[in-house]
Structures are given as C-alpha cells and as structure tokens.
Amino acid sequence: MRVGICGLGTVGSGLFNLFANNRSEIDRKTVISVELVQVGCRRDHPDCDLSSVNVTRDIFDVARNPEVDVLVELIGGTDTAKDLVLEAISHGKHIVTANKALIALHGNEVFAAADAKGVTVRYEASIAGGIPIVKAIREGLAGNQIEWVAGMINGTTNFILTEMSKEGSNRSFDDVLKEAQDLGYAEADPTFDVEGIDAAHKLTILASIAFGIPLNFEAMYTEGISRITSDDIQFAAELGYCIKHLGVAQRDGDDVELRVHPTLIAEDQMLAQVNGVMNAVMVGSDAAGATMYYGAGAGARPTASAVMADIIDAARETSVPNLGFNDWSEPNFLPISSISSSYYLRLAVEDKAGVMANVTTVLSNHEVSIEALIQKDARVRDAQIVILTNEVVESQMDAAISELESLENVTSSVSRIRVASF
Numbered sequence: 001m002r003v004g005i006c007g008l009g010t011v012g013s014g015l016f017n018l019f020a021n022n023r024s025e026i027d028r029k030t031v032i033s034v035e036l037v038q039v040g041c042r043r044d045h046p047d048c049d050l051s052s053v054n055v056t057r058d059i060f061d062v063a064r065n066p067e068v069d070v071l072v073e074l075i076g077g078t079d080t081a082k083d084l085v086l087e088a089i090s091h092g093k094h095i096v097t098a099n100k101a102l103i104a105l106h107g108n109e110v111f112a113a114a115d116a117k118g119v120t121v122r123y124e125a126s127i128a129g130g131i132p133i134v135k136a137i138r139e140g141l142a143g144n145q146i147e148w149v150a151g152m153i154n155g156t157t158n159f160i161l162t163e164m165s166k167e168g169s170n171r172s173f174d175d176v177l178k179e180a181q182d183l184g185y186a187e188a189d190p191t192f193d194v195e196g197i198d199a200a201h202k203l204t205i206l207a208s209i210a211f212g213i214p215l216n217f218e219a220m221y222t223e224g225i226s227r228i229t230s231d232d233i234q235f236a237a238e239l240g241y242c243i244k245h246l247g248v249a250q251r252d253g254d255d256v257e258l259r260v261h262p263t264l265i266a267e268d269q270m271l272a273q274v275n276g277v278m279n280a281v282m283v284g285s286d287a288a289g290a291t292m293y294y295g296a297g298a299g300a301r302p303t304a305s306a307v308m309a310d311i312i313d314a315a316r317e318t319s320v321p322n323l324g325f326n327d328w329s330e331p332n333f334l335p336i337s338s339i340s341s342s343y344y345l346r347l348a349v350e351d352k353a354g355v356m357a358n359v360t361t362v363l364s365n366h367e368v369s370i371e372a373l374i375q376k377d378a379r380v381r382d383a384q385i386v387i388l389t390n391e392v393v394e395s396q397m398d399a400a401i402s403e404l405e406s407l408e409n410v411t412s413s414v415s416r417i418r419v420a421s422f
Helices: 010-021 023-028 059-064 079-090 100-117 133-140 155-165 173-182 197-211 230-238 300-316 355-365 394-406
Strands: 002-006 035-040 054-056 070-073 094-097 146-152 241-252 255-266 278-285 289-296 340-349 370-376 383-389 415-420
Touching: 002 010, 002 059, 010 023, 010 035, 010 300, 035 059, 054 059, 059 079, 070 079, 070 300, 079 094, 079 100, 094 100, 094 300, 100 197, 133 197, 133 278, 133 289, 146 197, 155 173, 155 230, 155 241, 155 278, 197 241, 197 255, 230 241, 230 340, 230 383, 230 415, 241 415, 340 355, 340 394, 355 370, 355 383, 355 394
Parallel strands: 002 035, 002 070, 035 054, 070 094, 255 415
Antiparallel strands: 146 241, 146 278, 241 255, 278 289, 340 383, 340 415, 370 383
C-alpha cells in the first residue's frame, strides 16, 4: 500500500519520522508492505530526510498521483483541505486526516463522497492526539449502547485551569494564558482553544460516532474559560470541587445534548485528577459502564501515532463503515435552555441586612433550591455570595439569574458554572 503525505508541519514531520524509525514494526503489523511514496509540502522540514521520497510543492499532485493509495491530509484549515480530500476521493484514494474542523464542519459531505466511491476516511488523530478514543468507541465498545461521552479534549484550557487551581497560586486567566503561549501550548491567537471551539469540533465527531447521528456542529453549545476567575477557583475548592473545561454529549431516547463549557467536578472523581495539558475522555455505556481513556492530546509524536494507526488499519483493509455504523439516526438536538444541571453561582452584593433573604427568595420563586452557600465579607469591596444549587432546568436558572441581576443590592453580574457528576 502506497502512502502520500500532504503537509510537513508538526504532525506531518512526526509521521514522516515514525515511518523512518519504526519501519520493521509497521511491516510486522500489516499483511502487505506500507510504503511512503510522496510528500506534498510548501517547504522542506529540517528534521526530515526527504532524499528518498518524491517531493512536490503542489499538494494536489498527491491527490492525483495514481501511485498513491492513501492520502494523509495534515495541512489543517477547512477550505483547501476539503478540496484536497474530495479530489483524492474522486481518484479512488483512502483518506487519513488529523483535521477535526474538516470532519466536524464538512464530514457529512466527505463521508458521502467516500461511500459513493467505495473508499474509507479515517480520523482517529482528529480528536485527542495519542488517545485511541475513536477505536475504543467504534470497536472496543461496539456491542454497547453509548449513553454519554464527557471529557477534557483541549490541552490548553486544561493547562490554564490546572495552573490557576494550584494551591496558593491566585493567578489570573490572562497571566496563565501568557505562560501557555510562552510554553507553546497556546497559539498567538488562542481563541479556538480558550473559547471552546476546538473542543466543540472534537465533541461533534465523538457524538456522531457514539450515537450514530449526523455531524452537526451548529447544534453545539459552546462556552470558553476566559471569564473564570481565581475567586471561582477558590470557592469551588472550598465546596469540594475543581473547575474543568468539559465537553459533554448525552443521549436520552431521541434527545441529544451537545455542550462544551466550564464545569464543576467533585475533587474525588477521575476526571478531576486529569491535569496539565493531558486529555481524558469518559464513556458511559449500558454494558461496560463508565470507562476512561487518558493520554497526550496533542504534539508531533502522539498525533503521528494516531495517524499511523489509521494507515495500518487502511493496510489491513478493515470493513468498518466511515463513521462506524451503516444508518443515520436523526435525533432531536436539545438547546442549552432545555438541559438540566446543578449550578455554581457567584455574585457580589451590598453588605446590608436583608440582602441574603432577597437572594434566596428569588431562587425559591424560580424553584431553585440551595445545596450549599458561602458568604465572604470584605472591607474593601462588596460581599461575595457563592451558591451551589440542586438540579434545575437551564431556562429556569436563566430567569432566576436575570431577576437576581435586577435586584438593587446586587452589584455584579452573576457568574454561572454548571456542575457535573460521572
């Protein structure tokens, strides 16, 4: 089987060198020889010896090359990547990609083209780097009905919240973000990471695999971490929780929830122990129960490992459908206003008699019950009230927050973080 790589950046160079360094191991695990025959890249990579491979500066040469059986798309982006992949499919080539945005936004079109041409599209590396979560759901849990998927699937946000949560750190979001950029964990423009877009792309794909539903990025509720403060971190810890940026996909009959947002998780839960730039995904299923998959979510070697696994699968000519199932199931995607959750609320109030009674009355009027409450008085600023509620529908909480913010003695907007338990 002959392979062509398009893109020789971080992941592409890692894959090229994995071919060079693990040649005998790759051959041992396939029944046919896997040969790298062409690389399409705008410029050579200093860590790669390209002397023994055909190199082209036009990536579409790889898509049209009759000597290439599998095109590996590692250029990133969506528009050119989609054109490249569709061109390769039209020439009867299998596709391996690490491009989560491509799959999340254009996957339905790409898979339809691949099905029509009788080729496969593999995308293990698009979700969580070196964690084989696609294979775990599609193969290891194939006999299960998947009920929910949840996890930290962006290393940048996990690093930032971990650093903000270290004992005694009292560090701001902006401070830790700058450190993440200095360390190379965050881009110069970190929007895709810190506002949850990257995680939402990945969760869109995970939900499709898990539940057998169309890819629907537009149905995703997405919220980032830029408004999380050191006060939120401290108050959550006092209540026995940590704050994580969580992706959650859940199915109940025909109803499907898709959401990415900051979440309070009890400190004794497995997901709460996942720190730094590491990723973790938990899967809840009817037979196997809750299982967790942990590892490096990005980087040249972990992501190249996932790409290589897909190439080896293509060489083995497995007959798994492109999304792991044969028929679509059309769900009802629930808006965020319809989901139920417990909530962490933080608000500043004037330190006057009767204010707390007003706050609790508003919550009671909206049928929001209180599980825990912390009040912090301060001489130099208004009192801080932190409330942990029992489970309530989001629309009720929206109405309660709106009324709280209209109270004369409430001097801040209400910070809200959802609470999860797995």
